[in-house]
Amino acid sequence: MxxxxxxxxxxxxxxxxxxxxxxxxxxxxxxxxxxxxxxxxxxxxxxxxxxxxxxxxxxxxxxxxxxxxxxxxxxxxxxxxxxxxxxxxxxxxxxxxxxxxxxxxxxxxxxxxxxxxxxxxxxxxxxxxxxxxxxxxxxxxxxxxxxxxxxxxxxxxxxxxxELMHVFTVGVCLPAALLVAEKMGLDLSQCVHDFGRKYPDFEEICSWARGVRPSFYSDEARDEYIRRTSTKGGITEAMIDSLNSGCTFLRAIERGVSRSKEIASKRGPALHLRS
Ligand SMILES: NC(=O)c1ccc[n+]([C@@H]2O[C@H](COP(=O)([O-])OP(=O)(O)OC[C@H]3O[C@@H](n4cnc5c(N)ncnc54)[C@H](OP(=O)(O)O)[C@@H]3O)[C@@H](O)[C@H]2O)c1
The missing domain is CATH 3.40.50.720 (NAD(P)-binding Rossmann-like Domain)
Structure with a gap:
């Protein structure tokens, strides 16, 4: 150092x-x-x-x-x-x-x-x-x-x-959501580009997420990974639920950001009440 x-x-x-x-x-x-x-x-x-x-x-x-x-x-x-x-x-x-x-x-x-x-x-x-x-x-x-x-x-x-921590948090949760979107055959490039216009680092973080997601020897192994990484009530689950209900990838990302904000707003007041 x-x-x-x-x-x-x-x-x-x-x-x-x-x-x-x-x-x-x-x-x-x-x-x-x-x-x-x-x-x-x-x-x-x-x-x-x-x-x-x-x-x-x-x-x-x-x-x-x-x-x-x-x-x-x-x-x-x-x-x-x-x-x-x-x-x-x-x-x-x-x-x-x-x-x-x-x-x-x-x-x-x-x-x-x-x-x-x-x-x-x-x-x-x-x-x-x-x-x-x-x-x-x-x-x-x-x-x-x-x-x-x-x-x-x-x-x-x-x-x-x-506030951009919420977008970045969605970014680090992307590997599982990308797997779901790709399994569904969604075209991601336009969505990633559109969202990237608002948040310039987003395209690079998506490339990172593509690079780190594991490869699987079976669909069951992939589904098990997706289940394991989706904490109940968490951001990954919000994005995956959104995709499963027919939303675009862009909408799923936006849903992930909203979920991150919702979780944070529940934690904020709780801290204030105790102090
Ligand atoms: N894991 C991720 O992917 C990830 C990514 C980004 C950010 N984070 C953040 O990182 C934090 C930790 O996540 P994690 O997945 O590592 O959780 P974790 O495995 O549950 O680790 C939390 C640790 O905190 C310890 N702890 C509890 N009370 C403590 C105390 N009074 N003093 C000192 N240590 C105490 C726990 O010890 P005991 O087990 O003995 O209770 C446990 O080892 C979270 O705030 C999370 O938001 C996690």
């Missing part, structure tokens, strides 16, 4: 929430040459997660959230959005670069809860990060964060507006 990224990460990197995403980030950091002894990770106490942390070779990196906040200069928050309350009461240093990977929780809500300005990051799925084919959007832009993520093998998109 050079310049700002080196200065920042020399203070140690912490990952609050060493689940699927947290472990992928930890492994990508270590593979990029980051000194393992400088990395701290935490988890919620479940024995199955502990087993996975052990299997990933991160047992000696386990710390707790208070220690991570006290001693790390870069902190990735990778707990689920529904666990966000576990961050309340933690004392983050004003000089730390704190990066929330939680989908749908705005910077304003986090500022109100934690009292600091947090960066937001929306990465693609852990399996794409593991294969060094991951992409990530960040907001706002920051050179040190950009460099750390690039070294981890992620292609970084610096968003100009936080």
């Amino acid at each position: 050079t310049g700002k990224a080196a200065n920042q990460s020399e203070g140690g990197i912490g990952i609050i929430g060493c689940g699927h995403l947290g472990r992928s980030l930890a492994e990508a950091l270590i593979d990029s040459g980051y000194p393992k002894e400088m990395l701290r990770v935490s988890y919620g106490g479940s024995s199955s997660t502990l087993e996975k942390i052990k299997k990933a070779g991160l047992l000696e990196n386990i710390s707790d959230n208070y220690e991570i906040c006290k001693s790390s200069a870069v902190i990735f928050i990778a707990v689920r959005p529904q666990s966000v309350e576990c961050l309340r009461g933690l004392s983050f240093s004003g000089s730390a670069l704190v990066v929330s990977c939680m989908a749908g929780i705005s910077r304003a809500s986090l500022k109100e809860m934690l009292g600091i300005d947090v960066f937001r990051m929306m990465p693609s799925s852990p399996d794409t990060i593991d294969k060094r084919l991951g992409i990530a959007a960040i907001y706002p832009r920051d050179d040190a964060l950009q460099e750390i993520l690039s070294l981890m093998g992620l292609r970084v998109y610096e968003l100009l507006d936080e």
